[in-house]
Amino acid sequence: MKTRVIEIGVLVVAAVGCVIAYLGKPNIFGWHSGFVFSPTVSLIIIVLIGVSLLWMLIRTLQNRLVGRRIVFLYVGIAISLPLFMSITQNIVVSENVRDVYTALDELDPGEKVLVSFDYDPPSAPELQPMAEAFLAECFKRKLKVIIIGLWPMGPIQANMAIDTVMERMGLDSTQLVYGVDYCNLGYQAGNEFVIQRMGTSFEAMFGNDVRGTPYREVPLVKNVKNFSNIDYSFNLSSGFVGTVEWVQVAVSRYGLRLGAGNTAVQAPTVYPYLRAGLLTGLLAGMNGAAEFEKLTDFKGKATIFMLSQTFSHVIVIAFIIIGNVAFFRGGRKTALKGGSE
Amino acid sequence: MRREVPLFITGIVGVVFVVSYFIPAAPFCYLDSKFSDWFSIVQACAIVLGALNLIVISTKKVVGRKEKWGYPVAIVVSFIIVIAAGVGGGREYMTTGTSFDWLYRYSYVPLSSTMYAILAFYVASASYRAFRARNVEATMLLVAAFLVMLGRVPVGDVVTSFMPIGARMSDLQQWIMDFPQTAGQRAVMIGIALGLVSTALRVILGIERSHLGGGD
Numbered sequence: 315m316k317t318r319v320i321e322i323g324v325l326v327v328a329a330v331g332c333v334i335a336y337l338g339k340p341n342i343f344g345w346h347s348g349f350v351f352s353p354t355v356s357l358i359i360i361v362l363i364g365v366s367l368l369w370m371l372i373r374t375l376q377n378r379l380v381g382r383r384i385v386f387l388y389v390g391i392a393i394s395l396p397l398f399m400s401i402t403q404n405i406v407v408s409e410n411v412r413d414v415y416t417a418l419d420e421l422d423p424g425e426k427v428l429v430s431f432d433y434d435p436p437s438a439p440e441l442q443p444m445a446e447a448f449l450a451e452c453f454k455r456k457l458k459v460i461i462i463g464l465w466p467m468g469p470i471q472a473n474m475a476i477d478t479v480m481e482r483m484g485l486d487s488t489q490l491v492y493g494v495d496y497c498n499l500g501y502q503a504g505n506e507f508v509i510q511r512m513g514t515s516f517e518a519m520f521g522n523d524v525r526g527t528p529y530r531e532v533p534l535v536k537n538v539k540n541f542s543n544i545d546y547s548f549n550l551s552s553g554f555v556g557t558v559e560w561v562q563v564a565v566s567r568y569g570l571r572l573g574a575g576n577t578a579v580q581a582p583t584v585y586p587y588l589r590a591g592l593l594t595g596l597l598a599g600m601n602g603a604a605e606f607e608k609l610t611d612f613k614g615k616a617t618i619f620m621l622s623q624t625f626s627h628v629i630v631i632a633f634i635i636i637g638n639v640a641f642f643r644g645g646r647k648t649a650l651k652g653g654s655e
Numbered sequence: 656m657r658r659e660v661p662l663f664i665t666g667i668v669g670v671v672f673v674v675s676y677f678i679p680a681a682p683f684c685y686l687d688s689k690f691s692d693w694f695s696i697v698q699a700c701a702i703v704l705g706a707l708n709l710i711v712i713s714t715k716k717v718v719g720r721k722e723k724w725g726y727p728v729a730i731v732v733s734f735i736i737v738i739a740a741g742v743g744g745g746r747e748y749m750t751t752g753t754s755f756d757w758l759y760r761y762s763y764v765p766l767s768s769t770m771y772a773i774l775a776f777y778v779a780s781a782s783y784r785a786f787r788a789r790n791v792e793a794t795m796l797l798v799a800a801f802l803v804m805l806g807r808v809p810v811g812d813v814v815t816s817f818m819p820i821g822a823r824m825s826d827l828q829q830w831i832m833d834f835p836q837t838a839g840q841r842a843v844m845i846g847i848a849l850g851l852v853s854t855a856l857r858v859i860l861g862i863e864r865s866h867l868g869g870g871d
Contacts, residue, residue, distance in 0.1 A: 380783075382783070386780065389779045403810070404812070406809070406825055436767050436770065470756065473750065474760065500749065502695060503695055503698040503699040508691075511695070524747070524749045567676070581832075585832060585836060585840055586841045586844060601807050620808065627804045627807070628805075628810065630782055630783075631804055633779060633783040636783065637782070637784060
């Protein structure tokens with residue numbers, strides 16, 4: 315009964331927090347944008363968190379184990395508090411990210427870029443900032459962007475990214491013309507077979523775009539027959555079907571030039587292709603997105619969220635250390651059960 | 656016939672796909688394209704079939720007042736609302752500003768993101784409880800995880816700022832990703848590929864029939 319009361323209490327607090335956060339959106343009450351801790355306050359908070367972790371380590375040494383709810387609380391703090399902090403981090407651009415930028419640099423205005431949105435909202439925190447920065451860079455360079463999706467939600471994620479980019483770049487529909495500067499061919503079922511078929515005919519797989527316009531009536535793609543008419547392609551993916559299938563079919567069979575943006579979890583699976591030179595660059599996880607934002611000077615959510623990522627990584631490492639201290643302190647057996655409650 | 660026909664289709668399609676990869680000329684390239692089209696059509700039909708199946712099962716649960724029948728009500732109601740929004744939006748239902756788009760942005764996105772975000776808490780808790788340096792292998796994994804986790808965020812370079820460039824935490828994690836990790840991935844991939852080839856051969860030759868269902 316007590317546990318149920320606590321759970322309901324936590325839910326109520328979370329719900330109230332959500333309502334306050336929603337009301338705090340700039341377009342309602344507008345206090346959110348001004349609600350930022352100064353660097354001094356941010357540092358004090360970091361020191362307090364560090365001291366509390368040290369205290370927990372000492373408690374663990376005294377055989378008083380930390381409960382999992384405490385771990386949840388710290389992860390919540392590590393993710394949410396940095397959103398209000400004014401600390402800036404020095405993001406170092408890696409070679410893999412620079413390769414994507416260089417590939418765009420080598421294209422001339424008017425050349426065609428195929429972007430495949432193969433993800434859904436759960437992966438959006440990592441992949442949406444990549445999509446926005448990549449599209450913004452393409453539009454800045456006057457490249458023509460053809461969008462497709464092998465995941466049902468992909469084309470809508472693309473629409474959302476384009477809306478954000480247009481708003482941030484101050485473009486309207488007359489400056490960035492649908493069908494001329496970019497187009498969205500929508501979703502097609504069939505996974506890697508869609509990629510394979512696109513090798514011979516785009517039109518066979520995408521008869522209409524998302525607006526219902528027949529393929530041949532979309533000015534941007536009416537002369538695009540297959541991959542040989544594409545100058546560069548970029549795949550945003552978080553699983554199957556994704557970068558691996560694009561490499562195996564489009565790159566190895568049809569010689570498509572491909573860069574990729576993957577979630578941090580999926581990125582290790584594409585490293586063999588990257589090392590083999592089959593991928594022209596890789597943006598891996600939120601870090602990759604933040605690096606690309608820095609490179610393209612299109613700072614967005616990835617740069618902001620990197621502080622939360624830093625905090626959460628440090629917190630997880632701290633708790634793994636505490637867990638291992640408990641493990642060795644408890645004679646390697648008793649501590650194994652510890653911390654489950 | 657219920658088993659022979661699917662086996663025959665599987666065998667023919669499999670052989671055509673294998674041959675067309677090495678001989679991209681008529682008639683194989685033509686057949687390859689046709690079979691790819693068919694696959695897309697079959698998969699699109701499977702999506703519809705899956706959705707209908709979900710609705711039938713959910714409706715039965717609601718009508719029969721089965722245990723936790725409130726959840727199927729949510730499924731059916733959500734399904735109807737989204738279908739109505741999609742159909743009502745016409746051919747441009749996916750474009751910005753439609754009711755379908757509104758539903759997607761303000762209900763589906765936050766709900767599914769929330770579900771996935773909970774994972775962060777479970778990962779942290781599971782790491783705390785289970786990620787132990789029990790033996791040499793586990794310790795190596797633990798050390799590699801520490802280095803990669805720290806190297807993937809800017810604080811890693813801050814901690815090792817006294818080191819020369821090229822030997823800092825981000826460089827170390829990049830080395831781990833480029834060499835030991837990639838080597839491991841390649842080993843796994845080669846193993847999977849060999850397994851796939853043998854399984855594909857068994858399916859094409861009709862030796863493996865479990866995918867047809869019904870035992871055997």
